[in-house]
Amino acid sequence: MATLAPTRTLSPIQTALLVTIGTGLLAAILVFAVVGSWPFAAGFLGIGLVVGGGVVAWRLLSPAQATERRALDWDFTRVVADTSDDAIAVTDRAGRLVCANDAYEALFPGSPTPPGLPLDGEGVAALTQAGRVAWRDGLGRADRLLANGVRVSALVTRAGDEADMLVWRFVVAVEQDLAQMVEALIAGKDGDRFGAAGIMAAVVGPDGRVRAANRVLAARALGRAEDSIAGRDFARFLITDSRGLLRFEREGLDGSPLRLIQVPFVEGDGAPMLVALIDEEEDAAPAIGASATQHVRTLVALMPFGMALVDRDGRFLQMNDAFMRAAGVNAAAPPLYPGDLVVREDKGAVADAIRRFAGGATHSADMAVRLKDHPDEPVALTIAGARGLGDASVLLSLKDNSEESRLKREVAQATKMQAVGQLAGGVAHDFNNILTAIIGHCDLMMMRHSPGDSDYDDIQQIRSNSNRAAALTRQLLAFSRQQTLRPQVLQLPDVVSEVSNLLKRLMGETVRLDVSHGRNLGPVRADPGQLEQVIVNLAVNARDAIVQANGPSGGTLTIQTRSISADDVRAMASDILPVGDYTALIVSDTGAGIPADVLPKIFEPFFTTKELGKGTGLGLSTVYGIVKQSGGWIFADSRPGQGATFSIYLPIHAAPAAPQPKPLSSRAPTRPADLWGTGTVLLVEDEEMVRAVAERALTRQGYTVKAAEHGEAALEMLAAMDKPDLLISDVVMPTMDGPTMVRQVRLRYPDLPVLFMSGYAEEQLRRSIDIDNVAFLPKPFSVQQLAEATRAVLLQQGTGGSANS
Incomplete structure (x- = not known):
């Protein structure tokens, strides 16, 4: 160990001599100032020097005192420490480990320096606090520490000539060894000796369940000594009669009465108890204690559910x-x-x-x-x-019933969300019909006006607002998990990269975007466009929270992707997230956080904390719907003043990436150059305004259109006409829906091409429609989209000859 060089200082004798001379000179000057005689002042100075010289001579003749610090023999200290069964370590003022015995090395392999020891739970914090108390008061203590599965107590003592050492003593808890020893004795041959003496013994845990019992107790309680009663509720083996006498439940009221003796051999709230049962005479007093009240109190104490007297x-x-x-x-x-x-x-x-x-x-x-x-x-x-x-x-x-209450709240929330989702889906369907009519009429009017006309800009504005309303209905469908998804096998970092440039523009100059990706990320199956919407919605909310909390100083938005294994999920101990392999998308911010009373409501539709006119309350509900419809899970965690974190877990797609099937929607990836065609189209739509727009649009494209207001009318019309080239039908209609009508039409014309149009989601309809060779056009649609879908279906069915090219 390095030693610092000593500093040059004056000895006590030199210091005393200098003080004496200085004091004599000062006194001589004062005497001259008062008397005015130099001889008298010189004599006073001489007397002072003689007295000071005597003091110095006395100090020189006195025995010298050792001032150096006594060196410690650490080898001898270690030998002394090894004589103790306790684990002992010594640290110096700098916190370095200077000595430890063999018991310490056995308890803590590698001899780490306290308090940084491998302890479970809050053990390190408790040991650190004990060390601080020892430096301050001389003695510190930390109990009930768990080191490598062993329960220990720590005693920290300040020591050393200059009180610059700490002695750490770790004592293995006797209670743990004693409880295990008693259980082994009861379950072994010693328990049989108890039984031979007429004593039925068991070790009962704090939950009232048997940890160990001797064979005679098992034989009386179960009828067979070979059967084990470990883990069973001890109180269920006993009954009482009207006098308060205790008996075995298997033996009934005719069995021998018992006396129960409780031996709390270990202290502590979670400590087990030794229970002994002894046969009593029939005319004996109540089995437990001097009265039936004491007997009931004992039974109450053994009950696993909450009881009080x-x-x-x-x-x-x-x-x-x-x-x-x-x-x-x-x-x-x-x-x-x-x-x-x-x-x-x-x-x-x-x-x-x-x-x-x-x-x-x-x-x-x-x-x-x-x-x-x-x-x-x-x-x-x-x-x-x-x-x-x-x-x-x-x-x-x-x-x-805290767990039961939590489950009830979750069920109630799920029921409410399902009801609101059904309502949202219905509203979106009806709204889509209205928007289809508005957008269609706008398209028809724009065909009669050219850019620069006085009405053209107004019509374009109406159409633009209608498209905004259509986006709102898509949010409703996303919340109710009824939107049309185009899932693909993809990597989350690719989706984040696609949307990063947009996020940088949305965040502005005050919010910094920090993106990081983990390794070995598994692929997921989801709609990339919808995942981008999820990221954008979360990022916009985070930006608003950061600006609200920090103002011009801004903050940081962090987007991470991580691989979550099944072992990680088990370590989370989540009651909601199923065990499996996931790829996680984590979005966190440095904003103001979400209050505890608001956090449970953030995924509810139309719930918003923003000012009036600055939020619809559908952002997070849309995120929730997209994630759940993609088979994933989303969790929100926040503490006021510490920002918010949204964690999305998407299951890893284990199957190999298959070629993407052709979408059911008839919107072609590349629009045909010419949308004009000929042929007969049977149009079935119960909404008059949608039917009128579609009829006019198809007629303008060159088709002969026969329109029917419902399924029955279409069947009657079909019976009186030649085979049409295409059947376009709504899905949900009164009296007879579209799929039922199509099944009857296919009986007559099996190869008739069909184009379904609906305001509901394609995936939802596909699950309920078991009809082959159909295409789908989601509402709202424009005149051009209807023309594109019609021509694409006719070309796909090989009837392109009836469509002029």
């Missing part, structure tokens, strides 16, 4: 562990009355109910109460009268 004055007599956990009771300061557990509004009702049952009511009642710890979630409190139990007069039962 209350006396006639409404005070608690006993609460078992399950009751305290469900009620959130602090064992160090238990409540006095049941009303202390609930909110103020429920105190009176609970007190009245307990008073009524304590006064003689025999039935039981369930009450919905709200606990102080979580007032937003009502819990069920069961109250029953208890007679013949001594001081106890009321029995309370409290069920820990």
Whole structure:
């Protein structure tokens, strides 16, 4: 170890001599100033020097004192430390490990330096705090640490000549070894010796389940000594008679009465208990304790569900562990009355109910109460009268239904979202019919006007606004998971790269875009256009949050892609995300975050925290619908003031990338140069305004159009005419829908080409339409799109001869 060079300082004798001379000179000057005589001042100075010289001579003749620090023999210290079974380590003021015994190396392989030890949970933080306390007060302690599966306690002591060392002592918890030793004894030959002496013994955990038992207890409880009762509820093996005598449930009321003895051999909330059963005489006193009340209290303590006893004055007599956990009771300061557990509004009702049952009511009642710890979630409190139990007069039962409440909320939310989704899909369908008519009439009017006319710009504005409304309906369909998707096998980084340039323009100059991609990302199957919309929606929301929180200083928007394995999902311990391999898209920002009361509502449709006119409330609901329709999962995590993070998990597509099938929609990738054609088209549409637009549009393209208002009319018209070249039909119509009508038409004309048009999603219709050789045109559509779809279907069916080219 390096040693610093000593600094040149004056010795105490030199310091005393200098002080004496200086003091004498100062005194001589003062005497001359007062008396005015130099001889008198010189004599005073001589006397001072003589006295100072005597002091210095005395210090020189006194024994020298050692001032150097005594060196430590660390080899000797290690030998002494090895005589202890405890793990011991010594660190210096700089936090360096200077000594450790063999027990320390065995407990912590590699001899790491405390407090940075391999401890589970919050062990490192607790050990660090103990070290700080030791430096300050001389002694620090950290209990219940878990090191490599071993429970230990740490004692930290400040030591050394200059108190510049810390001694870390780690003691293996005796309780853990003792509990395991007792379980081994009970389940082994020693347990058989207990049985030979008439003692049935078991080790029961804090949950009331048997950890180990001797064979005689298993034989009495189950009928066979070879059967194991480990893991079973101990209280279920016992019953009581009218006198409070305890018996085995298998033996019934004719069995021998038992005396139960509890031995809490280990301290702690989660410590097990040794339970012994001994046969009693029939005329003996109640089995457990001196009264039936004590017997009931013991059974209550063993129950795995929450129970409590209350006396006639409404005070608690006993609460078992399950009751305290469900009620959130602090064992160090238990409540006095049941009303202390609930909110103020429920105190009176609970007190009245307990008073009524304590006064003689025999039935039981369930009450919905709200606990102080979580007032937003009502819990069920069961109250029953208890007679013949001594001081106890009321029995309370409290069920820990937090998980059940969470599931109920999720089911209610899912039901509400499904209902709103169905409504949104219906509204979008009707709205698409209206938009089809508006856009179609605009197209027809624009055919009669040229750019520069006075009405042309107005018509173009109407058409533009109609297209914006059509985008809104697509958002509704996305939320209700009824939109038309074109899934492809793709890589998420490619999608992010495609949209990055757009995001940089959207973010502006104050928001920095940070994109990073993980390795070994698996492919996913999704619609790239819809995924781009997901990224844009999340990015715009993040930008608004950053600007709102930070103003001109801006912030950072981070987009990451990561590979999530099945092991990672298991480590998450999520109740929602199924175990599997995923590719994750994570979008986070440095904005203001999402308040806790708003976070559960962000995916609901039309819910927005933006100012009026600055948000429709469909952005995140659209994101949610796209992700779910793509088979993925999305989670939002946020803390106020720390930004928000949206994590999207898309399952990895394991199948090889297949060639993309030809889309059902008849929109060709390249538009034909000439859309004119000839032939007969049977048009079936129940909406008069859509039917009128489609009829006029097809007639202008050269087709002969026969229009019908519903399926029955189309069948009657078809029976009185020659075979048409094409059947164009709406899907959803009253009395007879489009698919039913097409099935009947195909019986007569099996090869008749069919073009379906609908405001619903193509995938949704495909699942309900089992008809081959049909094309699909989604609403709203323009006149040109209708012409393109018509010609494409006719060419695909080989009837191009009837369409002039």
